Amino acid sequence: MLAKMKASTEQELEKKTADFERKPAPSGDRKQSVVERKGSVSEKRRNSVAPMPKKPMTGTKAAQQMGHSLTGMLATKKFFKRFSKRERTLSTVTVPPKEYEPTYRMLPKRKFNPQHVHDVVKKLVDDKLDKMIYSKKWSPNLTKILCNQIKEKVKTLNYERYKLICNVSLGENKGPGIMATSRCSWDPKTDDYATYSFQSKHLYCTVVIFGVYKE
Numbered sequence: 001m002l003a004k005m006k007a008s009t010e011q012e013l014e015k016k017t018a019d020f021e022r023k024p025a026p027s028g029d030r031k032q033s034v035v036e037r038k039g040s041v042s043e044k045r046r047n048s049v050a051p052m053p054k055k056p057m058t059g060t061k062a063a064q065q066m067g068h069s070l071t072g073m074l075a076t077k078k079f080f081k082r083f084s085k086r087e088r089t090l091s092t093v094t095v096p097p098k099e100y101e102p103t104y105r106m107l108p109k110r111k112f113n114p115q116h117v118h119d120v121v122k123k124l125v126d127d128k129l130d131k132m133i134y135s136k137k138w139s140p141n142l143t144k145i146l147c148n149q150i151k152e153k154v155k156t157l158n159y160e161r162y163k164l165i166c167n168v169s170l171g172e173n174k175g176p177g178i179m180a181t182s183r184c185s186w187d188p189k190t191d192d193y194a195t196y197s198f199q200s201k202h203l204y205c206t207v208v209i210f211g212v213y214k215e
Contacts, residue, residue: 100161102215103161103215104215105215107189107190108159108160108161108162108190108213109160110158110160111190111192112159112190112191112211112213113157113192114192114193115194116157117154117157117194118194118195118196120150120154120156121150121153121154121194121196121207124146124149124153125146125150125196125205125207128146129198129200129203129205130200132200132203133202133203134170134171134172134173136172139170139171143168143170146168146170146205147166147167147168150166150207151164151166151209154209154211159211161213161214162211162214163211163212163213163214164209164210166208166209166210167207167208168205168206169206169207170205171203171204171205172202172203173199173200173201173203173204178206180206180208182208186212187213191210191211191213192211193208193209193210194209194211195207195209
């Protein structure tokens with residue numbers, strides 16, 4: 001009797017153990033596996049789907065984008081143009097000319113003296129051209145340099161409120177004659193001029209400088 005009960009009890013235990021081993025996993029683990037499976041499937045789909053090609057813009061949008069790009073290009077060009085212009089302006093230093101207030105004087109304090117101006121011009125031209133040989137390449141620049149230097153020298157004589165006009169003629173000395181004339185409309189009481197002619201073996205030079213009173 002006891003042996004039968006023991007055998008039946010062992011059979012029931014074996015049956016329960018087998019049933020327990022055959023039971024499925026808990027519902028929580030099963031849900032998690034389903035979610036993970038769905039996630040992997042969606043990722044595969046996302047990776048497998050090719051990106052949609054962009055449609056070319058037409059009509060108003062294309063015109064607006066083109067307008068913005070042209071506006072940007074023009075603004076950039078304008079900015080660099082202003083920048084380069086400003087750079088050029090800063091690189092050159094200019095001295096503003098002196099401006100005098102009107103004195104309402106009809107006659108100058110010191111009149112333009114042709115003899116004094118002639119002496120200054122003669123000394124300057126003789127020093128510059130005494131040993132110089134004529135060159136058609138450098139003559140245009142030489143006449144400009146002489147004009148500026150002559151005016152600067154005459155300014156040291158302190159003729160106040162006088163406008164100085166200088167004319168320099170330079171040429172090669174090959175024997176032909178030359179005659180230079182001038183005609184002016186001015187006030188002989190205040191205005192005058194001085195002239196000087198230089199000649200060497202290689203070149204000749206004629207200088208005329210006018211002094212016009214400006215109240």
